[in-house]
Amino acid sequence: MQSAVVKPKANNSLLVSLQSTWGTWGLALVILGAFSVPFLGQDATFIHVKIPLLAPFSNFSFPLGTDDLGRDLLSRLAVGATISLLVGSVVGGLSALTGLTLGLLGGLNEGKSIDTAINRLIDLVYSLPSLVIVVLMAVFLEPFILNLLPTSINSTDWIRPVVKVAGLILALAFFSWPDTAKIIRAETLRLVREPFVEAYYSLGGGIWRLITKHLLPNLSPYLLLSLTLSVPRAILTESTLSFIGLGIEAPLSSWGTLAAEGWYLLKTAPHILVLATAGILLSMLCFHQITQQIDRQFARK
Amino acid sequence: MQPASTTPTTKRSLMANLPWRWLLNRLLNGGLTLVIVLSLTFILLRLMPGGPFDNPKLPESVKLALEARYHLNSPLWEQLASYFQGLLRGDLGPSLVNEGRTVADLLKDSVPVSLALGLLAGVIGIPAGVGIGLWLGLKEGSKNWPASLVEGLLVLILASPSFLIAGGLVWLFAVKLAWLPVALLSTPAHWVLPVATLCSVPIVSCSFLVKKSVIETKHQLYVTLKYAYGLPNKLILLKHLLKPSLLPLVAVSAPLLANLLTGSFAVEYLFAIPGMGKQFIAAIINRDYTVVLGLTGLYALFLLVFNLVSDGLLVLIDPRLKESTNQ
Numbered sequence: 001m002q003s004a005v006v007k008p009k010a011n012n013s014l015l016v017s018l019q020s021t022w023g024t025w026g027l028a029l030v031i032l033g034a035f036s037v038p039f040l041g042q043d044a045t046f047i048h049v050k051i052p053l054l055a056p057f058s059n060f061s062f063p064l065g066t067d068d069l070g071r072d073l074l075s076r077l078a079v080g081a082t083i084s085l086l087v088g089s090v091v092g093g094l095s096a097l098t099g100l101t102l103g104l105l106g107g108l109n110e111g112k113s114i115d116t117a118i119n120r121l122i123d124l125v126y127s128l129p130s131l132v133i134v135v136l137m138a139v140f141l142e143p144f145i146l147n148l149l150p151t152s153i154n155s156t157d158w159i160r161p162v163v164k165v166a167g168l169i170l171a172l173a174f175f176s177w178p179d180t181a182k183i184i185r186a187e188t189l190r191l192v193r194e195p196f197v198e199a200y201y202s203l204g205g206g207i208w209r210l211i212t213k214h215l216l217p218n219l220s221p222y223l224l225l226s227l228t229l230s231v232p233r234a235i236l237t238e239s240t241l242s243f244i245g246l247g248i249e250a251p252l253s254s255w256g257t258l259a260a261e262g263w264y265l266l267k268t269a270p271h272i273l274v275l276a277t278a279g280i281l282l283s284m285l286c287f288h289q290i291t292q293q294i295d296r297q298f299a300r301k
Numbered sequence: 302m303q304p305a306s307t308t309p310t311t312k313r314s315l316m317a318n319l320p321w322r323w324l325l326n327r328l329l330n331g332g333l334t335l336v337i338v339l340s341l342t343f344i345l346l347r348l349m350p351g352g353p354f355d356n357p358k359l360p361e362s363v364k365l366a367l368e369a370r371y372h373l374n375s376p377l378w379e380q381l382a383s384y385f386q387g388l389l390r391g392d393l394g395p396s397l398v399n400e401g402r403t404v405a406d407l408l409k410d411s412v413p414v415s416l417a418l419g420l421l422a423g424v425i426g427i428p429a430g431v432g433i434g435l436w437l438g439l440k441e442g443s444k445n446w447p448a449s450l451v452e453g454l455l456v457l458i459l460a461s462p463s464f465l466i467a468g469g470l471v472w473l474f475a476v477k478l479a480w481l482p483v484a485l486l487s488t489p490a491h492w493v494l495p496v497a498t499l500c501s502v503p504i505v506s507c508s509f510l511v512k513k514s515v516i517e518t519k520h521q522l523y524v525t526l527k528y529a530y531g532l533p534n535k536l537i538l539l540k541h542l543l544k545p546s547l548l549p550l551v552a553v554s555a556p557l558l559a560n561l562l563t564g565s566f567a568v569e570y571l572f573a574i575p576g577m578g579k580q581f582i583a584a585i586i587n588r589d590y591t592v593v594l595g596l597t598g599l600y601a602l603f604l605l606v607f608n609l610v611s612d613g614l615l616v617l618i619d620p621r622l623k624e625s626t627n628q
Contacts, residue, residue: 127334127608129559129600131566132581136345136597139585143350236462243464244570246582259464263571266472277465284460 014221014297023289030283034081042072045251056271067258067272068265076253077275083254084235084283087169091234092227094173099180100223104211106181107188118185122178130175134237135246137174141167161252168247172234180226187222191215225294232287239280255279320616327612331605336385338601339594343381346590353397353588371397384594394591398584404595407580412599414486415569415576419562421492422499426561427554429500430507435543437508438515459505463567467498471571484573495572499565503557510553514546548618555611559604 018024047069056065056073064073106118145163146154153159191197200210241247242256243263250257255276262273352373354364368374372383387394393404433451440448458466471494474481482491518524519542527537566578573579577596584592615622 123330124334124337127331127601127605128338129597129604132597132600133342135566135582135585136342136593140345140349144348240462240464240567243462244566244582256462259462259468263464263468266468267476270472273468277461277468280462281457281460281465285456288456288460 014224014294017293017297018290021289021293023286023293026282026286027290030081030279030286031085033078033279034085037075037078037082040072040075040078042075045071047071064275065269065271067261068269073272073275076258077255077279079253080255080258080276081279083165083248083252084238084256084279087165087172087238087254088231088235088283090169091172091176092231094169095176095180095230096223096227098173098177099182099226100184100219102177103181103184104188104215104219107185108192108207108211110189110192118181122181125175125178128175131237134168134171134175135241137171138164138168138241138246141170161249164249165252168238168241172237176230176234180223180230183222183226184219187219188215191218221294221298225291225298228287228291228294232284235280235283320620323616324613327609331609334605335598335601339385339388339598340381342594342597343384343590344377346588346593347377349588351588353590355588371395393595396589396592398587398589398592404591407592408595408599411575411577411580414574415562415565415578418492418495418499418568418574418576419558419565421496422561423503423554423558425496426500426503427507427550427557430504431511431543431546431550433504434508434511434546435515435538438512438519438542439538441512441516455505455508458501459509461501463498463501464571466501467494467568467571470494470497486572486574491572495568495574498568498571499561502561503554506553506557507550510549511543511546514549515542518542518545548615551611551614551618555607556604559607562603 048066048071057063058065064077067073067076102118102121106115109115142160142164145166146159149159149163196214197210200214238247239254239256239259242254243260245260248254248257258276259273259280262269262271262276265272352368354367356364365374372380384394393408396402396404396407399407433455437448437452461469471483474494475483481493482488483494484491486492486495524537524541527541562577565576566582568574569576569578570582577599581593581596583589584596612622
């Protein structure tokens, strides 16, 4: 049987074209920064009491200086990259998984009650005031998850910040999957009307193989596109929430918490706000560039 | 429904064409959504640890008496039922933390501020975005450096979180140049920076949308034909280049406006504006259940109303959309 990928070159050329944008390489730089935390030789949470607000480039051990408490700014920035990327990628992954499953389920059962139910759910999520509910959920989920865990884990002191991040991720993912589900459903509806699907069914093919061998390869660019939209949005929302003080809490720090610190020190040490936002800005611009590249690739088809 | 007389009465046919069934359906759905939002919020709030009267200085007996006074110790479903009963009478309940004030009272303080801020940003931002988008769309393809500069700036704004835009504006206009004040809203000058920060969102999204639409339209044969007819440029711009972008513009401005009103958390926090966002955060921290419920309901109501109005406009513009916007 002929390969059912409608445009066989599409995925391949998409990946090739992504390699040639600076967005991909900029993002790679951010990821590298996130993984560099253990190699920087400084503890991001250690307070050097004697050297608060060290200027950048003035001390070799603290290349970017220190914050108002005397913590190394470079390693705090790197920890921020880890948290932001972690939140972004897990939210993106969760929403891609949920969106793909429900989108396929809806698209393959068009007009049936399960499709209607999924559509109703999507409409409900869209009609909720997202930021308000995210704030509520982020506050609520932390003690909720803590209650579910056994007390042996519960009492360790690293668990609270981890659970806080997990709660934030779940709250963000809850509002992120409908976009993916909508894109995947629409694409599935288009694909199942293609002649190759009819041919596949007439040859007696099963549904599972249709999904894995024929639909998924055709859906993958759309999944990638939805990822490049959901991941930066999650990072942006997380940083805004952390900035207000409702997101990531000490001892963890994200770019948002760092920016909040920089905001208070705007007059004395403006470079803290500049550095923290540079991280956010760089990753947002890279994601924007990648999205545009994928859009252009779609337009060319 | 056919008009009885044969004379064409536009007003009558408009009334007949209005999608009444669609409207009724949407209103019922909206009401249901509101009930779901309020019930979910109510349950979420009660499952949260801590309460409005958690104060170590407060004797246990006083706390119990306070809880009894606000019926916080009766079964959850009873409280929910009585809340909805109050709501049907238009009563949002008393604030638990602010002694002697009702939720409606508190909302009267904060809602107009946020509403004015958001609407002002929308009224300035959306037309500005349309104008910029039109200009960028016309300049697309020709090597025009101001256009490229503006476009780069727009991408930069798109990539920035609102606190960065606010930070940049404050640093430039309040710290360096000292032209404008930063916090609170006492004089008109105080409004400039918050509104400018909020404006950035509609400017960016509208300009990209209009630009895309204009680029798609400007090489269409019918537009070239209009130029060949010798129609005045302005007429072509407004009537033929901008018109196709009307549909996506209406579709996008409802969530945009709703976001401006509801998504101004960061801006209100930064500029110390006593609006809904600030009140909401304070109410969550204080576990002021009724205030959180009132604000959440209001946020949901705003979103529903804006979506309804924009979908209604879309259906009036293009009746084929009735199917797709009927949830």
